[in-house]
Amino acid sequence: MRNMIKKSPWISIFNASSCNGCDLEVLALLTPKYDIERFGCVWKSSPRNADILIVTGPTNGQTKNRLKKIYSQMAPAKKVIALGTCGITGCVFRDYYNTRQKVDEVVPVDIYVPGCPPRPEAIINAVVKLLKKL
Amino acid sequence: MHDFTIPVGPQHSSMKEPMCLRVKLDGNTITDAWMRLGYVHRGLEKILENKTVIKALYIAEHTCGICSFTHSLCFIRAVEGMLNINAPKKVNVLRVITAELERVHSHLLWFGFAMHEIGFDTLFQYAMRERESILEVFERITGNRVHHSFNKIGSVRYDLTSGDKIFILEKIKEVENKLPLYFSTVTKNKVIHARLISVGIINQFEAKKFGLVGPFARGSGVKIDVRKDDPYAAYKEADFELVTEKGGDAFARLIVRLREIEESIKIVKQMIKALGDEPIPKPLPSISLPNAEGYGRVEAPRGENFHFYRIENSLVTRGKIKTPTFINISVIPHLLKGKTIGDIPVILSSLDPCFGCMERIIVVKNGKEEVLKEDEFRYKYC
Numbered sequence: 001m002r003n004m005i006k007k008s009p010w011i012s013i014f015n016a017s018s019c020n021g022c023d024l025e026v027l028a029l030l031t032p033k034y035d036i037e038r039f040g041c042v043w044k045s046s047p048r049n050a051d052i053l054i055v056t057g058p059t060n061g062q063t064k065n066r067l068k069k070i071y072s073q074m075a076p077a078k079k080v081i082a083l084g085t086c087g088i089t090g091c092v093f094r095d096y097y098n099t100r101q102k103v104d105e106v107v108p109v110d111i112y113v114p115g116c117p118p119r120p121e122a123i124i125n126a127v128v129k130l131l132k133k134l
Numbered sequence: 135m136h137d138f139t140i141p142v143g144p145q146h147s148s149m150k151e152p153m154c155l156r157v158k159l160d161g162n163t164i165t166d167a168w169m170r171l172g173y174v175h176r177g178l179e180k181i182l183e184n185k186t187v188i189k190a191l192y193i194a195e196h197t198c199g200i201c202s203f204t205h206s207l208c209f210i211r212a213v214e215g216m217l218n219i220n221a222p223k224k225v226n227v228l229r230v231i232t233a234e235l236e237r238v239h240s241h242l243l244w245f246g247f248a249m250h251e252i253g254f255d256t257l258f259q260y261a262m263r264e265r266e267s268i269l270e271v272f273e274r275i276t277g278n279r280v281h282h283s284f285n286k287i288g289s290v291r292y293d294l295t296s297g298d299k300i301f302i303l304e305k306i307k308e309v310e311n312k313l314p315l316y317f318s319t320v321t322k323n324k325v326i327h328a329r330l331i332s333v334g335i336i337n338q339f340e341a342k343k344f345g346l347v348g349p350f351a352r353g354s355g356v357k358i359d360v361r362k363d364d365p366y367a368a369y370k371e372a373d374f375e376l377v378t379e380k381g382g383d384a385f386a387r388l389i390v391r392l393r394e395i396e397e398s399i400k401i402v403k404q405m406i407k408a409l410g411d412e413p414i415p416k417p418l419p420s421i422s423l424p425n426a427e428g429y430g431r432v433e434a435p436r437g438e439n440f441h442f443y444r445i446e447n448s449l450v451t452r453g454k455i456k457t458p459t460f461i462n463i464s465v466i467p468h469l470l471k472g473k474t475i476g477d478i479p480v481i482l483s484s485l486d487p488c489f490g491c492m493e494r495i496i497v498v499k500n501g502k503e504e505v506l507k508e509d510e511f512r513y514k515y516c
């Protein structure tokens with residue numbers, strides 16, 4: 001594991017109209033039980049400082065352009081995780097008047113984590129896979 | 135000195151979820167504040183339309199991730215009322231257990247988050263650790279950590295298996311044992327006092343005027359609680375106290391929520407004693423509904439939750455969801471006036487806003503609907 005942690009990416013989360021469920025599970029990563037700092041990841045609220053952006057929820061009329069903007073503000077070598085079924089297919093909110101494209105149609109996505117919401121272990125797994133890619 | 139107007143949000147460190155707040159400043163003092171919502175609007179009420187009741191149940195549940203069980207309970211209360219179904223006692227008891235555990239988890243989440251806002255990260259980590267034990271119980275009895283999908287019309291999905299009762303009691307004991315520590319810390323710690331006492335005061339009269347609900351109103355001494363006013367499920371048999379505090383400030387709201395965790399644990403214990411051994415009924419396979427209208431109201435962790443449904447030809451043709459946080463958030467501009475920038479996160483978090491719930495509305499300005507293109511809209515209002 002020590003070899004793996006050559007980088008310690010900072011993570012930021014963007015809520016593109018999610019129901020909160022996914023955000024809660026990301027929050028659980030900060031708690032003593034799952035503790036993502038073991039892998040050298042630190043939570044950052046500003047996407048400008050972050051290397052990994054976690055996007056939850058389907059995009060809607062307002063967040064679609066904001067997501068694009070936030071993505072362009074991040075430093076190069078950025079990675080995006082689309083978290084939850086919402087961001088991947090739209091889940092129950094699919095194809096309604098205010099839900100717009102899926103996350104990967106707005107910004108390039110590196111890793112998908114399905115589930116409604118995905119378990120924290122699955123999110124950790126995704127982050128670890130990204131760590132190897134970085 | 136110039137007046138400055140600065141935006142706070144939609145991406146801001148003190149909010150997990152997006153909301154745009156604009157504050158007008160004179161030096162460090164806020165003279166005016168506006169809010170703009172709509173970043174989490176998905177059109178949930180529209181999605182509910184033309185769905186069968188079974189499908190609509192799951193969609194109603196996805197309104198919010200924190201109190202998803204409460205939303206499904208509200209839906210069930212509306213539909214069971216229309217069908218004149220009285221769920222058996224055991225089912226009601228199981229529903230109360232899950233609803234109260236959800237209250238504990240939500241209040242702990244809020245408590246941790248409020249402590250995080252004032253920079254007390256140790257308590258944040260403690261509260262989150264305790265919250266995990268409640269989530270473990272959820273996972274064991276409902277199969278899921280966040281969206282439980284536990285309610286069925288006339289029944290619940292699973293019965294408790296052997297050992298579950300002991301497991302629940304053990305886990306809530308863990309939380310109960312930690313509560314005295316939290317109480318003594320928040321009542322003795324000078325830093326917490328300095329940040330919370332006399333911040334965001336709203337007195338009883340104002341609380342009634344704004345129509346506030348939930349722990350927020352109870353922190354101002356308003357006795358309002360659907361569990362007492364209009365008991366549902368098995369709450370008639372539960373013996374618990376309606377917690378109120380007089381202070382009306384952020385500190386009073388903190389104490390109300392901590393004391394409510396105690397009460398909820400008390401209710402769960404009573405309900406586990408009241409659980410019978412009879413099996414739960416099988417959920418109805420397919421339901422044909424009469425054309426009807428019905429509503430349900432339940433006490434969510436954040437206040438009164440209200441669902442209205444109209445059913446025609448067995449399909450939901452209109453759904454209306456009124457959540458507590460939308461009412462409570464309306465006082466933010468009022469609360470912020472005269473405060474400093476540093477108080478914004480504390481006041482915001484003392485309201486316990488939940489944007490997933492709140493944003494199902496379209497704002498119509500001055501009674502007129504304006505149709506604008508996205509760019510025009512941004513130019514005009516952002």
Ligand code: SF4
Binds near residue numbers: 057086087091196199
């Ligand atoms: S995937 Fe599920 S939990 Fe996550 S935002 Fe969508 S509805 Fe909520």
